[in-house]
Amino acid sequence: MPAKKTRKNIRAGRKGKPARKPAKVRRRKPARKVSPRIQKAAPAPVPEERLTKEQLIERAKKPGLEAMRLHPFYRGKIEVVAKCCIRDLSDFAIWYTPGVAEPCKDIAAHPEKVWEHTIKGNTIAVVSDGTRVLGLGDIGPEAAMPVMEGKGLIFKYLGGVDAVPICLGTKDPDQIIQAVKWLQPSFGGFNLEDIAKPKCFRILDTLRRECHVPVWHDDQQGTAAVTVAGLVNALKVVGKAIDQVKLVLNGAGAANIRIAHLCLQAGVKGENMLICDSKGALHAGRTELAQTEPEKWALVHLTNPQGFTGVLPEALRGADVLISLSKSGPDVIHKDWVAGMAEGSVVFVCANPVPEIWPWEAKEAGARVVATGRSDFPNQVNNSMGFPGIFRGTLDVRARTITDEMCLEAALELARCAEDRGLRDDYLLPTMDDWEVFPREAAAVGMKAIEQGVAGITNVTRSDLLRMAEKTIRRARGEIKLLQKEGIIKMP
CATH class of the missing domain: 3.40.50.720 (NAD(P)-binding Rossmann-like Domain)
Structure with missing residues (x-):
């Protein structure tokens, strides 16, 4: 019988063959877009609250009260969570014995495969001896644990990095160095935290030189990176060139020493930089530093070639920038000192919990830009x-x-x-x-x-x-x- 005429077989042509289904057109997935630069407007200005020291301290107590309630509630801030599938108990023959022997043999033959077969590629250790914890001082490794856990939580939430707190039961720098070196097979990097100076300098320098995974001291390098970022933008706001400004650093601890080095690398000229500690400016006449504090002595050779020997108030006369990481204020830095700085001055007062001078006082004294370490004031350096x-x-x-x-x-x-x-x-x-x-x-x-x-x-x-x-x-x-x-x- 002749095929019944239909729309389909008429379109197909002779012999009454049914028409082929039209081929599916494969639509290519659009290329994933790379996120553009942030184009959101800066947040609207927030009026500064003029609170007394007592009011600020009272406000600062509130997180501590909540911490005392919530730390026992959660019994820790981080935990181990599986990232592989477990379809049923037979999967443990893959993730553990006997199947796990195969990746073990692969790593033994090719050590670099540890980055592919294990958690090492996204796991670091947050290492502390508890000798300089926040503003609490030498409180010991157990008492340092909540801080290290908190650091791990921030690493995870903001960076997607798995961070394990390791609080060591030793204060000996050589033992700390050895412990970190022994732990290298298990971690992709190390964040040193809350280790007192001067040993923190030697520990970092030695481990950076001798380890085959990255070692970082956030109290030094992290503070320096964020501070220099703020400085670069502050100078854009006031319209000054980084290689022309006179910069004064108040405080010569671990943070400011590293800030000084990074500022030099960013373009600040050594002849335009003064660093003051509790005894005044660092200068070539303070030869005792060569033995007692070699990190300060190293900066003597990079800054202040004119040999200025005065103290902070004198150093600030005509200065364009002050970066202060010294002791908690207020009244560590006085308004008349800021008033003596250059027009359009930049003042970073980053002591916690209270800055060395209140931001509004610095502005009243003539500072154009003020930054602090606090989240309740504009320009937090964190x-x-x-x-x-x-x-x-x-x-x-x-x-x-x-x-x-x-x-x-x-x-x-x-x-x-x-x-x-x-x-x-x-x-x-x-x-x-x-x-x-x-x-x-x-x-x-x-x-x-x-x-x-x-x-x-x-x-x-x-x-x-x-x-x-x-x-x-x-x-x-x-x-x-x-x-x-x-x-x-x-x-x-």
Whole structure:
């Protein structure tokens, strides 16, 4: 019988063959876009509250009261959570014996495979001996644990980095160095935390030189990176060139010593820099420093060639910038000292819990831009804007160290993030709410590591690193939110 005519077989042509189904057109997935630079406007100015010291101290007590309630409630801030599937108990033959023997043999034959088969590639240790914890001093390793856990939580939420607190039962710098070296097989890097000076300098320098994974001291390097980012933008606000300004550093502890070095690297000229400790300016006549505090003595040879021997009030006369990390205020720095600075001066007073001078007093005295270490004043200089992104980028390229140039690159990228939103007297740096900052820092740090030849992974672009960091950080933040939503992390 002849085939019945239908629309389909008429279109098919002769012999009454049914028409072929039209081929499906495969639509290519659009290329994933790289996040653009932050274009959000800077937050609206917030009027400064003129609170007394007593009111500020009372406000500062509130987080501590909540901490005493919530720390026992959660019994720790971080925990181990599985990241592999467990379909049923037979999967343990893959994740443990006998199957696990195969990746073990692979690593034994090719040690670099440890980065692929294990957690090492995204896991660091936060190491402390508890000798300089916040403003509490030498409180011991057990008492330091809550701080190290908190650091680990920030690493995870802002950088997607798994961080394990390691509080050591020794104060001996040689034993600390040896302990970190022994732990290298298990960790992709180390964050040194709350270790007293001067031993913190030798510990960092030795481990940076002798370890094959990155070692970082946030009290030094993290503070320096974020401070320099703020300085770069402050000078843009006041319209001054970094290689022309006179800069005074008040305090010569671990943070300011590293800040001094990074400022020099960023373009501040040594002849324009003065560093003051409790005895006055560092100068060549203080020869005792060569034996007692070699880190200060090293800066003598890099700064103050004119041999200024005065104290802080004299050093500030005509200065463009003050960066102070000394002791808690107020009244450590006086209004008349600030009044004697150059027009359009920049004042960073970062002591905690109270800055060396109230911000409004510094402004009344003539300062154009003021920054502090507090979140309740504009222009907070906070390490948390640095270390999560810096370590993210370091791990993503398997860098074997974190160079000073990588720190500076992070500082400049952090500064650009704020500049993209619009700089003002009261807006120099992004805040932790601006999570897009951290992937950008990570990409900048990773590319600098590749450029300097310290990266183990080199066949990636800036866009690749940006996407990798965004994916990892989004996952970490989403995981925490999901656990809260499902009630696994209980709300207090």
